[in-house]
Amino acid sequence: MNDAFIYGYAVEGDNFTDRENETKRLKANFEHGINTLLISNRRIGKTSLVRHVGRMVTPQKALVVYLDIFDCRSEYDFYNKLATAVLQQTSSKIDSILQNAKNFLSRVSPKISVGPDPTSEFSLSLGITPKEYAPDQILNLAENIAKKQKKRIVICIDEFQQIGEFPDSVSVQKRLRGAWQLQQNVSYCLFGSKKHLLTNIFQNKSMPFYQFGDAIYLGVISTEKWVPFICEKFKKRGLHISEDMASKICSEVDNYSSYVQQLAWLVMLHTEHNVTPEIIDVAVNELIAQNSALFMQQTEGLSSYQMNMLRAIAAGVHDGFLSQDVLDSYRLGTKSNVSRIKKVLIDRDLVELRETGLYISDPVFNKWFRRL
Ligand SMILES: Nc1ncnc2c1ncn2[C@@H]1O[C@H](COP(=O)(O)OP(=O)(O)OP(=O)(O)O)[C@@H](O)[C@H]1O
Ligand SMILES: [Mg+2]
Incomplete structure (x- = not known):
C-alpha cells in the first residue's frame, strides 16, 4: 500500500476507499444502458468514482468512453472532443478507427495523423467548422459503432456543466438530448464540478436534460x-x-x-x-x-452586503434573513436585497441550500472565513 495521502486529482487503487454502494449502482447503470447524472460538491470524488467503475466494466459488457470537456467553449469544440474520444476509445486498431470515421463521419471529413509506430497514440483533428459540421452524424457516431461492433457503449462526460456556458446553450442541450434519448446501445454518464450549474441543467423542469437519467447524489465517505x-x-x-x-x-x-x-x-x-x-x-x-x-x-469582487451575508451564515444564521433583527445585526440592507445576495452566493457555489437553510459549501472555507 502506498503510504502517502493523495489529494487534488482522481485517485485509484490503494488511494481509493469505500463507495461500494455507489460503485454497484453505477456499474449496473453502465452495464444495463441506464443514463446517469452524478452530482456532488467539489472534490468529493466524482471523477475517481466514474473512473473506478469504468475500469471494472469488462468490454464484453460495455465499452466505456471517458471525456473531460472543461476546455470546450462552444458546440464545435464539444463535437471535436466527443468524436475523437469515441473513435479512439472504442477500438485499439487504427484500421478500424479509420474505417469508423469513413463510414460514420462521411460529412465531416476528419483529418487523422498517425505516429510512426502504429500502436502509439494518434492524433485526430476533425476540423469541423461552423459551416460544414454535421452534428447528427457526430451525435450518432457511438450508436453506429455500437451497432456495428454489437457492443454496448457508455459515454462519460466530465465537467458537463461547461455545456451551460456555450453560446445558445439551451438549443445545444435540446439537440444533444434529442439525439441521445433515441439511442438503444449507448448510454451516458454526465457529471461535473460546478454543483450549482449542473443542478440547473439537470433539475430545472424547463431544461432539456431534466430527468434524463438516474440522478446520483454523491455524499461524503463515512x-x-x-x-x-x-x-x-x-x-x-x-x-x-x-x-x-x-x-x-x-x-x-x-x-x-x-x-x-x-x-x-x-x-x-x-x-x-x-x-x-x-x-x-x-x-x-x-x-x-x-x-x-x-x-x-473566491471572495474577490463580493460586495459588502454579500460578505455580510457570508458572515451571518458562518456565524450560524441559516434562515430568517428577512427578519429585521438579522437585517440589522448583519447589515444586509433592505429586504428586497436579500434574495439577490443569496443568488450571487449560490451561483458562485459559496453557499448551498440544504433542508434547514443556507450553509457555506466548503468546510475549510468556513473555518478560514470565520477567522477573518
Ligand atoms: N473514493 C475515494 N477514496 C479516497 N479518497 C478519495 C475518494 N474519492 C475522492 N477522494 C479524494 O478527493 C480528491 C478529489 O477526488 P476527485 O477528483 O475524484 O473529486 P471530484 O468530485 O471529481 O472533484 P472536482 O469537483 O474537482 O471535479 C482525491 O484527490 C482524493 O484525495
Ligand atoms: Mg472531477
Missing part, C-alpha cells in the same frame, strides 16, 4: 470507512494514529474527501511517533493557510 484507511497508511509508514485521532481528522473537515486526505497528509508530516490533538490543530492551521489564496480569489 468516518467508519475513513478511519481504517487513515490508520493503515500511518501504520505503513511506521507511525501510530489512534482511531479517535483519525476520526478527528474527518470531523475537522466534515468528511470532505479531498480535505480528509490533505489534512491527514499534513498531520503525517508532523508526526514522529504518535498523533496528538496538538498536531492536528497545527495541521488544520496549515490546511487553512494552504487554501487561503484560493478562498481570497
Whole structure:
C-alpha cells in the first residue's frame, strides 16, 4: 500500500476507499444502458468514482468512453472532443478507427495523423467548422459503432456543466438530448464540478436534460470507512494514529474527501511517533493557510452586503434573513436585497441550500472565513 495521502486529482487503487454502494449502482447503470447524472460538491470524488467503475466494466459488457470537456467553449469544440474520444476509445486498431470515421463521419471529413509506430497514440483533428459540421452524424457516431461492433457503449462526460456556458446553450442541450434519448446501445454518464450549474441543467423542469437519467447524489465517505484507511497508511509508514485521532481528522473537515486526505497528509508530516490533538490543530492551521489564496480569489469582487451575508451564515444564521433583527445585526440592507445576495452566493457555489437553510459549501472555507 502506498503510504502517502493523495489529494487534488482522481485517485485509484490503494488511494481509493469505500463507495461500494455507489460503485454497484453505477456499474449496473453502465452495464444495463441506464443514463446517469452524478452530482456532488467539489472534490468529493466524482471523477475517481466514474473512473473506478469504468475500469471494472469488462468490454464484453460495455465499452466505456471517458471525456473531460472543461476546455470546450462552444458546440464545435464539444463535437471535436466527443468524436475523437469515441473513435479512439472504442477500438485499439487504427484500421478500424479509420474505417469508423469513413463510414460514420462521411460529412465531416476528419483529418487523422498517425505516429510512426502504429500502436502509439494518434492524433485526430476533425476540423469541423461552423459551416460544414454535421452534428447528427457526430451525435450518432457511438450508436453506429455500437451497432456495428454489437457492443454496448457508455459515454462519460466530465465537467458537463461547461455545456451551460456555450453560446445558445439551451438549443445545444435540446439537440444533444434529442439525439441521445433515441439511442438503444449507448448510454451516458454526465457529471461535473460546478454543483450549482449542473443542478440547473439537470433539475430545472424547463431544461432539456431534466430527468434524463438516474440522478446520483454523491455524499461524503463515512468516518467508519475513513478511519481504517487513515490508520493503515500511518501504520505503513511506521507511525501510530489512534482511531479517535483519525476520526478527528474527518470531523475537522466534515468528511470532505479531498480535505480528509490533505489534512491527514499534513498531520503525517508532523508526526514522529504518535498523533496528538496538538498536531492536528497545527495541521488544520496549515490546511487553512494552504487554501487561503484560493478562498481570497473566491471572495474577490463580493460586495459588502454579500460578505455580510457570508458572515451571518458562518456565524450560524441559516434562515430568517428577512427578519429585521438579522437585517440589522448583519447589515444586509433592505429586504428586497436579500434574495439577490443569496443568488450571487449560490451561483458562485459559496453557499448551498440544504433542508434547514443556507450553509457555506466548503468546510475549510468556513473555518478560514470565520477567522477573518
Ligand atoms: N473514493 C475515494 N477514496 C479516497 N479518497 C478519495 C475518494 N474519492 C475522492 N477522494 C479524494 O478527493 C480528491 C478529489 O477526488 P476527485 O477528483 O475524484 O473529486 P471530484 O468530485 O471529481 O472533484 P472536482 O469537483 O474537482 O471535479 C482525491 O484527490 C482524493 O484525495
Ligand atoms: Mg472531477
